[in-house]
Amino acid sequence: MPIFVTGSMGMITPLSMNESFVFGSLISAVDPVATLAIFSALDVNPTLYMLVFGESVLNDAVAVVLFRTFVSLSTSEGAGPVAFLIEFAMVSVSSVIVGVVVGLFSALVFKLSRLHEFPSLETAAMFVFCYMPYLLAESLELSGIMSILFAGIVMSHYTHFNLSPKTQLTLQHFSRTLAFVAETLVFAYLGLSVFTLRHSWEPGFVTVSMILILVGRAVNIFPLSVLVNKHRNIKISRKEQFIMWFSGLRGAIAFSLALNAPGPHQLIVVSSTLGVVLITTFLFGGGTLPVIRWLEQDKPHKNVSVSKNKDRGQPVSTPNGREHEPDHNLNKFELMDKSYLIPIFRINHKDIVAQDQELSRMRSQMFMSVPSNDE
16 A cells, blocks of 8 residues: 555556555565574574564465465456455465365374385375475465465474484485575576566665565564563563564565566566565675674674584474473463374374484484594
């Protein structure tokens, strides 16, 4: 709406109401890859890391659903706010259901089958299940990103524990490799897009977009943090709130959506989105480290390395989940999860502990011969 208003006032190129909503939905997708890399290197508060990471992932999923909803409504004559709300709710809920069902089904398959006796087949089957919710959701014209997000949440809570140690270790390192390659290709494509795509640059449009992005993120982060702090045992400090606000980088999701934006002003939308992505990546991504060090001046500084190989050989170990806490410390969902869901969708705790010990032994054997930096 602010984009539409500023355009109507003649401050920037005027967009139609629907184009403004489409641009607002796509530019709201955040991608704090650089910030999270700095967080890992500095060993920041795990709560801060999960807040930024969780907000970005869920934000991207909602942004994609909003974008697709506005695009579909642009082709529907006479569609009003009620139709928008119904379609948004239906797509969101249906996508979540698809992801959760696939995740639970995968947990049962790996628990009840003998795939653990064939690590190669087990690894291949796991990749199939990881991609399945996306394919199902897209084939049903739902949100593949939202489906795969909730499938991943369910799989990490249930399916992960049903995998053999060899498969857990293989998946971790192979997934990190794929993530590294994907990030490299994405940022290479963003850089090439500056010179290879047709553009219609409008500095005023980019400037107004940046101002609205920063103001909108502040209006969301700070009041909501105050609200949730009233119901949290571990409060979100003012410094953490500022870092969360500072972490609002835009990236591949926003740019890929802009390439599919309809309307007569698509070139302006694509160019402005690319400009915002580059500015936030260099300004906020590059400024994360000095900002964190400035906010934490009382803590000793350490050398920072954002290498993807820094934590090699440290696979995801079996956590001591809240299911082992007394019942009176658990909320209703955690109590239901402990009493009913975990016994159905996970192997027993004794086998999990044995797998964790085997995983530690394999890790020691694999990296015992790796020379250290001092050698």
